[in-house]
Amino acid sequence: MARSGENAAWGALSGIGAFSFQGTKNLTSGESGFITTNDEQLFELCCGLHTIGRGRGGGVYEHFYVGWNYRLSELQGSLLNVQFKRLEAQTELRQRRVERLLPRLSAVPGIRAQTLDSRVTRAACYVAILEFEPEAFAGVGRDSLAEALQGEGIPAGTPYHYALHWNPVFQQKNFPWVPGIATLDYSRVECPIADRLCRNTVFLPQYIPLGEEEDVDAGAEAFGKVQRNAGELKTARGPSLPR
Numbered sequence: 001m002a003r004s005g006e007n008a009a010w011g012a013l014s015g016i017g018a019f020s021f022q023g024t025k026n027l028t029s030g031e032s033g034f035i036t037t038n039d040e041q042l043f044e045l046c047c048g049l050h051t052i053g054r055g056r057g058g059g060v061y062e063h064f065y066v067g068w069n070y071r072l073s074e075l076q077g078s079l080l081n082v083q084f085k086r087l088e089a090q091t092e093l094r095q096r097r098v099e100r101l102l103p104r105l106s107a108v109p110g111i112r113a114q115t116l117d118s119r120v121t122r123a124a125c126y127v128a129i130l131e132f133e134p135e136a137f138a139g140v141g142r143d144s145l146a147e148a149l150q151g152e153g154i155p156a157g158t159p160y161h162y163a164l165h166w167n168p169v170f171q172q173k174n175f176p177w178v179p180g181i182a183t184l185d186y187s188r189v190e191c192p193i194a195d196r197l198c199r200n201t202v203f204l205p206q207y208i209p210l211g212e213e214e215d216v217d218a219g220a221e222a223f224g225k226v227q228r229n230a231g232e233l234k235t236a237r238g239p240s241l242p243r
Helices: 040-049 074-106 142-151 192-199 213-228
Strands: 016-020 033-037 111-113 128-132 201-204
Touching (some): 074 111, 074 213, 142 213, 192 201
Antiparallel strands (some): 016 033, 111 128, 128 201
């Protein structure tokens, strides 16, 4: 929890910002997070909510809110403090490696890599998001492509099996406290671009750009090798929509 300057919170576009230190993130302590704000009332509320409703400076058993036990442990804090010292150098390295990786991936027919806007001067480069055209890979599905890349030593991931609105929490409307929920019907929502991307997208994790240049080049070369041998892969469709 941290307070910042007079205007927008540090690292945010408005009065409050949130950061995740979960295990796959650029900066991690396994689990935990970080909130920044310059609003004193929000600061007090967040402090209470994350420490079972206590108030700062209050008694051990004095509670002001119905809160949770989300306090960062000393061990996790120690891990984060060490990594903060490495973050600047790692961020610069990631950006250099990604700027090398994306053009090489885009040169593979049928691969569209997410690119950086020309105005961007600083990027965290969390994951490399790649859309592929199954037709350019002999019609194989996303999971088969990822499995083949993993066989080449490239830890490609496929975390999104379907678009957000297909999640059970929305389809089953498991948030009855929301006003007007009776009128919502997410089964009628059509998001064809999101559906396509979930079927045809693979991810490369954030630790790949921390390697050497030859490691980055090997990632791009693996896509080319898999493509050249795609006809030998077991044809498999991508994940089906949960209709």
